[in-house]
Amino acid sequence: MPLLDIQEIRDILPHRYPMLLVDSILELEEERIVGIKNVTVNEPFFVGHFPEYPVMPGVLVVEAMAQVAGVLVLKSLPDRKNKLVLLASIEQAKFRNQVRPGDQLRIEMKVTRRKANIAKMHGTATVNGLVVAEAELMCVLQAAPAAEEPVPVP
Numbered sequence: 001m002p003l004l005d006i007q008e009i010r011d012i013l014p015h016r017y018p019m020l021l022v023d024s025i026l027e028l029e030e031e032r033i034v035g036i037k038n039v040t041v042n043e044p045f046f047v048g049h050f051p052e053y054p055v056m057p058g059v060l061v062v063e064a065m066a067q068v069a070g071v072l073v074l075k076s077l078p079d080r081k082n083k084l085v086l087l088a089s090i091e092q093a094k095f096r097n098q099v100r101p102g103d104q105l106r107i108e109m110k111v112t113r114r115k116a117n118i119a120k121m122h123g124t125a126t127v128n129g130l131v132v133a134e135a136e137l138m139c140v141l142q143a144a145p146a147a148e149e150p151v152p153v154p
Helices: 006-012 058-075
Strands: 024-028 032-038 083-095 104-114 118-127 130-143
Touching: 006 024, 006 058, 024 058, 032 058, 058 083, 058 104, 058 118, 058 130, 104 130
Parallel strands: none
Antiparallel strands: 024 032, 032 104, 083 130, 104 118, 118 130
């Protein structure tokens, strides 16, 4: 049974379909989190990537990793509805294996450095215990703009 289900994740992250790429959180500690993305054939990106041999784009695997990291950062904030976690950098990204429809992506993120509004994390994504991707991500926490304001890029 998940620690956080999709409704609880939707209460934390501002992402919505088709960009919400976290289905559940299995483990949540102060400096570590484990999330799940169930990859289905109905994902919109499979229409063009690739119709005859569907593969989840690596950039979306990294986005799923960033969203799991975002849950970790935002979960402990009492005013999280007024905050955004933005991806600031991706380093040492490596893609080891393909992610296909039917796979369950297990994403583990660990904080390696944290300051007031910045968190650097190391992440590993696996399918059936096999590493499919790993990366160092840096996230920046900032105040959420009003609905009509554009979101600034860090």
